[in-house]
Amino acid sequence: MLGSLARADQVSRATKVEHQVLKLLMRRILLGFATVALVSVIIFAGIEILPGDACTAYLQRDAQGQRLENCRQELGLHRPVVVRYLGWAGSALRGDFGVSVNSTKTISELVGDRSKNSLLLAFCTLVIGLPFAIFLGVITGLNRDKPIDLVCSTVAICAMTIPEFVSATVLILIFSVWLAWFPGIVMTSASAPALAFFPEIILPSVVLAMVMTAHILRTVRSSIIEVLESDFVRMAILKGVPYRQMVLRHVLPNALLPAINVIALTIAWLMGGVVVVETVFNFPGLGRLMINAITDRDLQLVQAIALIVAVIYVGVNLAADIASLLLNPRLRTSMMRRS
Amino acid sequence: MSQGKNQVTDQVTDQGKQTGGTSSRAAGFWHVLVSMMSRPSGLIGVILVLFHVTIAIISPEIVPYDYKKISNILMLSAPDSHHWLGTDQLGRDVLTRVLMGGRQALFVTAIATPIAVMWGGFLGIYLGLVGGRKDDVIMRIVDALLSLPWILKMLLLIVTFGAGQMVLIPTLAFFYGIPVIRISRVATHDVVSRDFVQAAKARGHSLASIIFVELLPNVRDALLVEGAMRWSWMLLAFSSLSFLGFGATPPNPDWGLMIADARGFLVVAPLAGLAPVFALSTLIIGINLTADALAKTLGVDRARKASIA
Numbered sequence: 001m002l003g004s005l006a007r008a009d010q011v012s013r014a015t016k017v018e019h020q021v022l023k024l025l026m027r028r029i030l031l032g033f034a035t036v037a038l039v040s041v042i043i044f045a046g047i048e049i050l051p052g053d054a055c056t057a058y059l060q061r062d063a064q065g066q067r068l069e070n071c072r073q074e075l076g077l078h079r080p081v082v083v084r085y086l087g088w089a090g091s092a093l094r095g096d097f098g099v100s101v102n103s104t105k106t107i108s109e110l111v112g113d114r115s116k117n118s119l120l121l122a123f124c125t126l127v128i129g130l131p132f133a134i135f136l137g138v139i140t141g142l143n144r145d146k147p148i149d150l151v152c153s154t155v156a157i158c159a160m161t162i163p164e165f166v167s168a169t170v171l172i173l174i175f176s177v178w179l180a181w182f183p184g185i186v187m188t189s190a191s192a193p194a195l196a197f198f199p200e201i202i203l204p205s206v207v208l209a210m211v212m213t214a215h216i217l218r219t220v221r222s223s224i225i226e227v228l229e230s231d232f233v234r235m236a237i238l239k240g241v242p243y244r245q246m247v248l249r250h251v252l253p254n255a256l257l258p259a260i261n262v263i264a265l266t267i268a269w270l271m272g273g274v275v276v277v278e279t280v281f282n283f284p285g286l287g288r289l290m291i292n293a294i295t296d297r298d299l300q301l302v303q304a305i306a307l308i309v310a311v312i313y314v315g316v317n318l319a320a321d322i323a324s325l326l327l328n329p330r331l332r333t334s335m336m337r338r339s
Numbered sequence: 340m341s342q343g344k345n346q347v348t349d350q351v352t353d354q355g356k357q358t359g360g361t362s363s364r365a366a367g368f369w370h371v372l373v374s375m376m377s378r379p380s381g382l383i384g385v386i387l388v389l390f391h392v393t394i395a396i397i398s399p400e401i402v403p404y405d406y407k408k409i410s411n412i413l414m415l416s417a418p419d420s421h422h423w424l425g426t427d428q429l430g431r432d433v434l435t436r437v438l439m440g441g442r443q444a445l446f447v448t449a450i451a452t453p454i455a456v457m458w459g460g461f462l463g464i465y466l467g468l469v470g471g472r473k474d475d476v477i478m479r480i481v482d483a484l485l486s487l488p489w490i491l492k493m494l495l496l497i498v499t500f501g502a503g504q505m506v507l508i509p510t511l512a513f514f515y516g517i518p519v520i521r522i523s524r525v526a527t528h529d530v531v532s533r534d535f536v537q538a539a540k541a542r543g544h545s546l547a548s549i550i551f552v553e554l555l556p557n558v559r560d561a562l563l564v565e566g567a568m569r570w571s572w573m574l575l576a577f578s579s580l581s582f583l584g585f586g587a588t589p590p591n592p593d594w595g596l597m598i599a600d601a602r603g604f605l606v607v608a609p610l611a612g613l614a615p616v617f618a619l620s621t622l623i624i625g626i627n628l629t630a631d632a633l634a635k636t637l638g639v640d641r642a643r644k645a646s647i648a
């Protein structure tokens with residue numbers, strides 16, 4: 001009798017927890033959409049506030065008098081800002097970003113090719129760097145303040161902070177100029193299939209993986225240290241749980257959870273923030289398209305890339321938050337009890 | 340974890356109280372500096388930073404040649420007794436240019452960093468204190484701005500307004516202050532519910548007095564560490580911009596620019612590229628080792644707050 005009551009109580013508590021988690025999830029997803037909407041406003045307003053528009057960029061010296069007026073009329077730039085924003089956001093939702101000023105291709109085609117290449121670069125970087133980063137992070141965290149930790153942590157600080165063009169230049173000098181193992185520059189065209197980028201993609205991936213490894217290593221290390229000091233690990237040690245089992249069953253699952261968010265940030269960074277590495281290696285990714293669009297004052301293209309990169313950033317962070325919420329051991333136990 | 344942190348900050352504030360008055364601040368500073376330099380990595384960091392700052396200040400007096408003197412006889416010559424590090428593709432002395440190459444980067448970032456930390460820090464403290472609708476709205480905007488790559492935001496402004504220092508300093512100070520808002524807001528949240536803040540509120544102290552008297556001293560450590568980190572990110576940003584051709588303008592000597600120029604001639608004159616690489620790396624590593632030592636001394640957990648570039 002008492003037992004079944006306690007069970008019923010447990011079940012109702014579990015449903016309550018689950019209900020709360022669901023509410024949290026919905027809130028988080030709504031927040032993601034709100035951020036994207038806000039970013040789109042900021043991007044549009046930002047480009048609007050800066051002096052010059054698509055017509056002055058297109059006509060350059062001739063941008064005056066009747067020609068400027070005609071061009072604005074033709075592109076619909078005479079309409080009020082709000083109408084133009086809604087038009088832009090509406091077609092962007094349908095994946096239509098218009099035509100680039102300096103290219104015959106549509107912006108969607110241009111961005112599509114480049115996104116594919118950036119994704120490939122991000123993938124190669126993760127494959128090279130991620131296992132290495134997590135392994136080193138766990139080792140340094142478990143051996144806090146021992147020589148191996150001091151060496152790895154110091155090297156990580158260096159790898160994390162040395163500018164990418166510096167490490168890239170040094171790697172090109174060593175592996176491309178002196179040893180001639182890998183090509184130091186990417187010659188493949190933007191629309192080539194993924195496999196055509198090997199082996200050219202290896203050096204840029206290694207440069208990016210160095211930075212990424214350092215960041216993830218530091219996060220994993222500090223979260224391992226935090227978990228090692230927690231009550232349940234102390235309890236496990238007091239209970240006499242063997243070291244290996246304690247690490248595998250108690251420390252790792254809890255310590256690797258925060259790494260998910262850093263990995264998400266890394267992916268977002270790889271998709272939009274690697275202008276320097278792409279420039280050094282002449283890699284046809286989103287970053288170089290972005291910098292070219294800015295210097296050519298191709299404002300429509302700039303808006304499109306900015307929006308896409310922001311959506312990727314918000315998207316992967318959202319995915320990471322949801323994943324870590326669902327992988328949270330406390331929630332998992334409550335779900336298992338119920339089933 | 341948090342207990343340990345409190346203990347350290349308590350120790351630091353206790354020390355300040357014992358000496359009392361203005362001398363306590365100086366004593367606190369020396370205490371922090373000495374304990375930073377008691378770690379080997381901190382010692383190396385502080386020495387590297389001091390070395391680079393000194394070189395940047397005195398280099399115009401000690402360099403052997405004029406940094407912009409072009410010579411078509413000496414193009415890409417190997418190191419010899421006259422030009423210790425050889426010459427670059429225009430025949431300019433590499434040693435001279437390396438010694439002077441950090442001046443503009445250090446000048447720009449040394450002005451932009453304090454501005455960034457101050458405006459971001461105060462806004463963060465204010466938002467952490469008042470909360471509510473204002474906090475919600477501004478933090479959403481912060482989130483949105485952070486989702487755009489830094490280089491996109493900065494390049495848009497630089498391409499529109501030109502690449503001079505008068506554009507670079509405010510641009511860097513503005514964009515690098517945004518992440519500081521988050522840090523200082525979180526640090527404020529840790530303090531705002533404590534008794535002495537509630538007491539000050541109950542006594543009816545003004546917002547300004549609560550911020551300056553109660554909150555700022557408690558958030559200061561986190562902001563100092565954040566400032567040291569921002570400084571290194573900013574240097575990274577400035578030299579990356581120079582490398583891409585949007586920062587320092589030729590013929591001014593700048594490490595990022597020099598590396599970009601030397602890249603085409605690495606086979607013939609590797610030193611013209613490696614020398615600025617070495618200089619820039621040692622400065623940035625020095626700043627980071629210093630920031631790390633500072634964080635450990637002040638008991639601020641730095642790794643958790645390190646966001647990717």
